[in-house]
Amino acid sequence: MPYKILIVEDEGLIAHDIAGRLEDLGHEVIGTVATADEAVALASGADAVLMDIRIDGDRDGIEAAREIRERCHIPVIFLTAHLDRATLERAKLAEPFGYLVKPLGAASLQPAVEVAIYKHRMERQVAEHEAWLRTTLASTAEAVVATGADGRVRLLNSAAEALTGWTQAEAKDQPWSKVLRLLPADAEGDMEELAPLAILRDSPVELPALCRLVSRDGREIAVEGAVAPVRIAAEAGTVGTVTTFRDVSVRRWEENQLRQSQRAETAARLAAAASHDYNNLIAIIRTRSENLLMQFGEYSAALGPIEEIHQAAVAADQITRRLAAFGAREVSHPVVLSLNAMVRRMSRLIESIAGDHIRVRVRLSESAGEIRADPSQVEQAVVNLVLHACSTMPERGNLLLETGGVEFPQSGRMATYSSLALTYSGQEGNPERLFDPISIELAGLMLPLVQSIAAEHGGYVSAQPGQNGGTRLEMLLPSLRQLAVRGAMAEALAAGTGMGGSILLVDRRDSVRGQLHNFFESAGYNLLEAADAGEAIACGQLHEGALDLLIADAGEAQPILDALRSVQPAVRLLGIVDGVEGSVQEIRRPFTQNTLLNRVRAMLAQTE
Secondary structure, eight states: OOOEEEEEOSOHHHHHHHHHHHHHTTOEEEEEEOBHHHHHHHGGGOSEEEEESSOBSSSOHHHHHHHHHHHHOOOEEEEESOOOHHHHHHHHHTOOSOEEESSOOHHHHHHHHHHHHHHHHHHHHHHHHHHHHHHHHHHOSSEEEEEETTSBEEEEOHHHHHHHOOOHHHHTTSBHHHHSEEEOSSTTOOGGGHHHHHHHHTSOEEOOTTOEEEOTTSOEEEEEEEEEEEESOTTTOEEEEEEEEEEOHHHHHHHHHHHHHHHHHHHHHHHHHHHHHHHHHHHHHHHHHHHHHHHSOTTOTTHHHHHHHHHHHHHHHHHHHHHHHHHSOOOOOOEEEEHHHHHHHHHHHHHHHHOTTEEEEEEOOGGGOEEEEOHHHHHHHHHHHHHHHHHTOSSOEEEEEEEEEEEEEETTEEEEEEEEEEEESOOOSOGGGTTSOOOSSHHHHHHHHHHHHHHHTTOEEEEEEOBTBSEEEEEEEEBHHHHHHHHHHHHHHHHTSOTTOEEEEEOSOHHHHHHHHHHHHHTTOEEEEESSHHHHHHHHHHOOSOOOEEEEETTTHHHHHHHHTTTOTTOEEEEEESSOOOSTTEEESSOOHHHHHHHHHHHHHHHO
16 A cells, blocks of 8 residues: 655665655655754655654754654654664654664565554554543543452543542542442441452442442432443453442432322321211211210219210310311412521520520521412421421430522422521431321321421422431422522413524434423523424424524525415524534534524524
8 A cells, every 4th residue: 555655864865765665665755854844844744754863953853753743643663773772762752663774675664664554543543442432431421430450440530530529640549449438228238349249240230229429528429330340352351340320319319209299198198088087977976975974964874984985086086187187288378488587587486496405506598598488387397397306305405497599400400499407416217207197196297297388389308317417307498589480481381482582493313302402491492393394394384473593404494494484484594504604594513502502592682
């Protein structure tokens, strides 16, 4: 295969001889130069460079080779008649692809050129693969930790750095178990055996269920994932392991909230049904016992048993009333209120409930903001939380009431909630089941009522161990800002237009349309979708209201525009092109969703 070769040689006769030999072999000599500057200037047009180490000028061939490799990324073969040890060490730093000793022979010249170019291409392929892998590891949402056969960390991607709290530089050569401090659900599990077990099985090993990762700063994060062995070839054996894991704290929290709500809803329905069924029976027993008490004399032998029956009926009636109250949905009267102002008003009540043996502290944050809720119900929820916390500290204890703002991902967007949390020194046996109805007594229904109130307002409740012992109860209620976003989005969708306008997207790929639909709606736009031109025309003609923008392949967009002009005269086009963008009305693929959103905003802003 012919190649383009650059010869760097300050001896004219030698350069001429090498050029003739190369041309006889079928190669093209693009030039013969004698200095480093000339070599660097012409190297970009060559497939390989034959470089004499000792050449004319201030710089020798080693310095020229290093610059050519950095700038042009092409292989350099050194030519030399004699080479001392110091020069050889310098030459190795330039990473040459071979050495040829002058005078050159035809038998050695051709193999040197072929091997150098082949090795260079292989190195380029390896470098490209490494670049792909680095980018993939850096951008993936999965945390990845790679270790060598000795069990020491070789690599962490950015997701693993964020979860573990270790940087790549700090974690390198550290033991796997030191960087990944994993805690099993039970005390009997040995997490350090996962990597050896994966190597022994020669297959991935799943992390135990309900596994937790302790980050470097002491946070406990619920994770799931697997440890897999790394093998080069069957005969080479295992060279290490790769641990992949992800943070599932939010998912487990949402699952727990869903189970909690379902249990509370089921208990409420059962309570309502039971109170309804037993209420009439208890009323009959109570009425008849009262009649019997009036009929029998004061000294009758049956008076005592009848009084016991009547007292039991009264107690049963109170129980059914509690069940009815728990199962009934109170009619709320929501108003806009400040969570901090409400807690300030209740501070003396909270102190009186706690008594002298419990130290009460209140910490208010401006980030709590305002909520839209029924004041009496929220106050009842706060009182119930405080009563329960105090019941766990009969002798003495500490209670901290805090407010704040919380954001977490929900349905593809960040949701904002106002938080009211109680942290107290009392110990709870099973925090996850605190909001389950445990009895029909008033104490057993206090926390389930808090769960019911939070759910009625679109919020959540949670219980978890405190960081320094004790327990933390938290109630999240949608902030006024979150409610405003929900309302604006609902009104915009109901009206058939987004807050930012209506857009028609034409793309054959279902997954792309689905991703962009969620992304644009979260940004306040109403995105209509079509898989082809026929669907796009039908969608645009049936759409009620103005259609602001059409996003489609530039080569297929004109027939769609022509068909829609009669019903959508103001619609504009953002054409997707594969080449250079001709104007702001075009966008070159591939593009990110943020790039597309910015271009859409720019176009719609021009029309306003």
